[in-house]
Amino acid sequence: MQPEQDALKLGIKTMMISELMLTLKPDEISENAPIFSPDGLGLDSVDALQLVVALEKHYGLKLPDAEAASQVLHSIDSIAAAISASRHAAQTGPALAPPD
């Protein structure tokens, strides 16, 4: 599981660098540090929107509103967790049976 998660996180970092035109290398991006904090990567709300669009395009991860986006886009770890959860949900179907 761990190598799979590491590959996913590396993929997210590489995608972010490409999509947001960052002049960084993947190993310069911390996996648990807040992405949008002032002492983080220096990204802004425009980058956040581009990231939301890119996550849907590359990983099929839909973030329907600003609240969901702000939770998921906290760090590389939280993005990877959301992608894993959405893949798991897609494989197993809805957790609850629909009401009659």
Added chain:
Amino acid sequence: MVILVTGANGDIGQAIARRFLHNDAASRLWLSVRSRRERAEALNAEFPGRCRILSLSAAEAAEWESAIAGILQTDERIDVLVNNAGLHRDHLTANMPGEDWAAVLSANLDSVFLGCRAVIRPMMAQHFGRIVNIASLSALLPPKGQSNYAAAKAGVIAFTRSLAKEVARSGITVNAVAPGYIETEALKGFSAPEKQGLVQQIPMRRFGRPDEVAAAVEFLACPSAAYITGSVLKIDGGIL
């Protein structure tokens, strides 16, 4: 390129669509019309297989969402949006019915917001987009009797500049053109002496042609105009 031109039944919309069809053989044109569609259909017949006609009330959010979804389903991308649809209902402000204020703001300004909002995400995903909003010289040099139209078009210019900053990093440019007196249906409402009076205000001593507006739109929409964004190109024979 996949191009959507709104207000495609009007003189300027026709000229814009025609110019893209003539000069870019690979372009696919989506022509949006509100009610009258005969001229858009004639263009479609003239360039078979290159055009699609879309019924769209440009001030209705839901119609925009389904129109763009339809374009993406068919062509898988949207490269250029030309927000050309609009109308004017001129009155002195003291006499202006509230519904004519609202209708003009909605048709000219809400429509631009809704169209841009609908294409931003797909354009961001493809890292390319060209948005050209048709403003008016009335926004820069507002005449009496057009406070609604001038306010709406000034809003279009401010909106264009703000949005340009929001999407600049995503390969999307957003620009406006501001046509002055152009030989269109709207100008036919003036009498010959009134027209003569208008021409006297134009340093070039003639009205503009729809194709001269289309040339500016085509330029701003081309891939090589990549570093021009948030600009307003006036097309007025030198009035301003």
